[in-house]
Amino acid sequence: MGRSSSWHRMSNFFRKYRKIPQSSFKTKWNENLKQKYAMDELRTSLVADSENGVVIRTLISSFHLHNCEPTPQAYRFVIKTLAKSSQLENIASVLNHLEEFEKFDTPESIFRDVIAAYGFSGRIDEAIDVFFKIPNFRCVPSAYTLNALLLVLVRKRTSLELVPEILLKASRMGVRLEESTFGILIDALCRIGEVDCATELVKYMSDDCFIVDPRLYSRLLSSVCKHKDSSCFDVIGYLEDLRKTRFSPGLRDYTAVMRFLVEGGRGKEVVSVLNQMKCDRIEPDIVCYTIVLQGVVADEDYSKADKFFDELLLLGLTPDVYTYNVYINGLCKQNDIEGAIKLVSSMHKLGSEANVVTYNILIKALVKAGDLIRAKALWKEMEKNGVNQNSHTYDIMITAFIDVDEVVSAHGLLEEAFNMNLFVKRSRTEEVISRLCEKDLMDKAVELLAYLV
Structure with a gap:
């Protein structure tokens, strides 16, 4: 009983006088709560257009009011607020206070925001200066902030010239270039x-x-x-x-190369690119075949044009209006106008509708062949099918009427084009005016002259 009684008294003593250790969880939670209240205070108190120095006092007082120290998130919020309200002149004082009075390791994200704010406002020198001062803020610069600076510098050719020197100085600071850095430069x-x-x-x-x-x-x-x-x-x-x-080129890469070759009038090389695609087991789409058709038609290799048109059909590809226009143009260049017109009539059955380019190709071919009657019929067919003529359509027909000395018809089309606000070549209008004067149709010539002026 004596021993039990003594243990009981000792237990009471320890319960009364021991120091209870404070829970680290409760301390952290309490600190986070105070910082949250301080941030709420800062958001409501901060006035972005305050005078220089007031921003810092607002920041400090918001946190002291809740018995805690300003956090990196608070500084970042202040800087973003100043940037959004175009009060960039106040950022320097915030950075000075951060450098001189705070003890925490400053996150790079703050400097990324500052560099972006300065850079995209045209303050290139200040953005560069901030980057090279990062070590003063208890922070180690990396490709993260370097990339932010490069994104600013590469926007203009003048500042792009500064990049080599910036990269050299950055490497001396121990900043290692990353793949993303090269991506920005390239x-x-x-x-x-x-x-x-x-x-x-x-x-x-x-x-x-x-x-x-x-x-x-x-x-x-x-x-x-x-x-x-x-x-x-x-x-x-x-x-x-x-x-x-x-590097394994894809469909878009091959398409870009094909289009480049066609623009340079190198149709034969386009075919070799198509063959390489097939060797790489990349299935050409209708765009690829349309470009190939453009190349071989431009080279007047019409047998290959027929071959590739048949090939794309056998592969189950559905020609669109652009494909048809290229192939129809090839038929017209071979003077196979009948074949071209038949193909246009069958386009609808194959799921495609003729557009203004299609009709322009046919009308130009008919005019060239001297068949103005059928050209006029196609003009009416366009209107019937709801296809509006464009400047090129009018130019083709006006030229045709001039060539057969139907000046009154040419004049009528010119007036239509002017009323529709379509562009007409000045030389074409002057030619019609000249022909009207030759036929002593001075009133019509004066009307056109007024349009021209």
Whole structure:
């Protein structure tokens, strides 16, 4: 009994005088709650257009009111608020206070916001200065903030020239370039047409064991097709060089190359690209076949045009109006106008409708063949089918009427075109005026002259 009694008294003593350790969970929860209330206070108290220095006092007082210290999130909120309200001149004082009085490690996201705010407002020098001062804020800069700065610099060619020096200084700070960094630079170079420099960067990435995003290769190829001379640049050789770096071109890449070759009048090379697609087991779509048809028709290789048109049908592809127009143009160039007209009449059965380009091709072919009567009939058929004539349609018919000396008809079409606000070549109008004067139709000539003025 004595021992039990002594243990009981000792137990009472410890319960009365021991120090109960504070729960870390409760402390953290309480701190988070205070910071939340402080942020709410800051949001309601902060006036973005306050005078310089008031912003800092608002920030500090909001947190002191709730017995806690300002957080990185609070600073980021203040900076974003100032940026949105175009009060960029107050950001410097916020950064100064952050540098001199705070002890926490500043997150990079704050500097990313500041760089973006300065950069996209045209304050390039201030954006650069902030990036190189990042270590002063107990923060280690990385590609995250470097990329933010590069996105600002590459927007204009003048600031793009600063990039090499920025990269050199950044490397001395220990910033390692990442794949995303190269992507920003390559995209910028492609955009301004510096394709050779962009190609060198991609080659460097590949040689230096960086993971090259396949989209960068496609971006290079697209830029080549946009900026290089389509009549002579060896785009097929360029594509082969990209393939050696493990790039597997897709349908869109091959389509871009085909279109580039057609623009340069190199129809025979388009066929070789199509064959390469098939070797790569990439199924050409109707757009590819339409481009190939354009190439062979431009080269006047009509037997191949027939072959490819039959081939696309056998593959189960459905020609669209663009495909038909290319093929109809080929038939008209062969003077097979009857075949072209028959094809137009069968288009509807195959799920396609003739458009103004289709009719322009046929009308031009009929005019060239001297069959103005059928050209007029097609003009009426257009109206019947709800297809509106365009400037080119009017130009074809006006020229045809002038050639057969039907000046009054030409004058009537000119007036129609003017009333529909369609563009008519000045030379064509002047020619009609001249012919009207020759036929002593001065009133009509003066009316047209007024339109011309």
